[in-house]
Amino acid sequence: MKINGPFVEKILTRFIREELSKFNYKKAVLGLSGGLDSSVCAFLATKALGPKNVIALIMPYQKMFHQDVKDAQNAATLLKIQWKIIDITPMVDAYFSKYPTEDKIIKGNKMARERMSILYDFSAREKAIVLGTSNKTELLLGYGTIYGDTACGINPLGDLYKTQIKQLGQYLGVPENILKKVPSAGFWTGQTDEGELGLTYEEADKILFMLVDQMVSKKEVIGAGYKKETVGKIINLIKKSEFKRKMPPIPKISARTVGHDFLYPYDWDK
């Protein structure tokens, strides 16, 4: 699980630069939450593209997470990138005043999709590609909002586990208070990823690494000293969230069908 900071930085900065040039973009836009993943992504984007070409949108809801907003501002100032605070409260509240709910997940998903909608709006306004900030742990466990925070143009961090992102963040010089912060999706005050998932990232990443990267069987993972319930829970989360990692299925009728056998590279004609 240990990564080489300079080597991974080189891969990811080259990736960001090359993808932007293929798709004819000079700038990138990302949502900056004040948390670890989006900060690491902003650091990488700045190294890859230069501060003038990175736009960070800080999109708080109500007065929640005051400290995160400040941390995001500080990180953006440190990197000398363009940043903007866009309060999503009026848009989100306007909707929920018509269709009220007490369900915190429904509310949180709406916020995530509001942010996505703003990022794509700025993508068009600024001709900037949207950088995703979902890590491998979240992608595998389905800990993200479909068409919300998982939506992006490119996702530089998608093959790094949360604990590896922390290593990378340390190497890149992400401020200490961000590195030490308890990870949270920010759906409500006091929410933590680890509390909601019921396991620590350290444990989840080790189990995921065995199951996914090393293709070790469930039995062997349990044999390696992990609780049966924990391993089972992780496997269930992976299975349950496959739909978030795929394009929706299309019923095949014709001889050649999108998503089945119309097989062109993503980088077609780039």
Next chain:
Amino acid sequence: MKIGIAQISPHLGNVKRNFELHLDYIEKARKNKVDILIFPELSLTGYNLKDLVEEVAIIPINDSYFRKFKSLSRNISFVLGFVEEKEKGLFYNSAAFFSGGEILHIHRKVFLPTSGMFEEGKFFAQGKNIKTFNTPFSKVGMMICRDFLHYGASYLLFAGGAEIMIVLSAAPGRGVSKNESFETSQMWELMGETISRFSTVFLVYGNRVGFENGAVFSGGSFIYDPWGKLLTKAAYLEPDFILQEIDMHEIRKVRKRWPYKRDDKPEIILEALKRIVREYED
């Protein structure tokens, strides 16, 4: 003699642009008095083509790009990778050796990786032969990427008298650790050292760089001498251009000291293989 390796990042599916890229490197190599220049696997088309395979396929005998390459090869020899339409509707992952105004040999990839991230078997026909050929410099054998990881392929070139083995590669990097390269780069280097040393040949491995559909090609092209010693290694991840003098007299020296070639027993291996194949067919 001088070997050159063009560690490039081809444009996926854009033959015209890649043709220009090849011309640049051929010119650069010619100026540097390179004898043989090596381009990576599918250098003329890019690697992960999927359904684009048929659109970029070339029929060597009447292709205008190939006419130009042939004419350029009067001054310098070079190896490049392309999609070959050998028979109508059959597409091969091929490598051509241009020299003296001609194509001296075309190798068609035999081992097509089709598992995990690889799906070559879905789009390419399988090559049927692995053999050496004469060049003005020496007897040469070519392999394409995965061919090289099946040591039977190198053995056939060794048995066939190769003194230089050329591997054209489009190897994606996989597996990070605390090391400064991919785990897979270390795997290729291990094979390079082993095969060069125990086949007592010069081993030239030309890999590519750049991203395709998110996959990163790791670079790190290299040349080993017949003693198994690393002569040069290109940068990881970045485009690079390698120039390396090699001395063909080393083959004679090493084969006096380590007579693997003299003591090889292809006829015993052949008979044993026949028995093995017969047995599993029963």
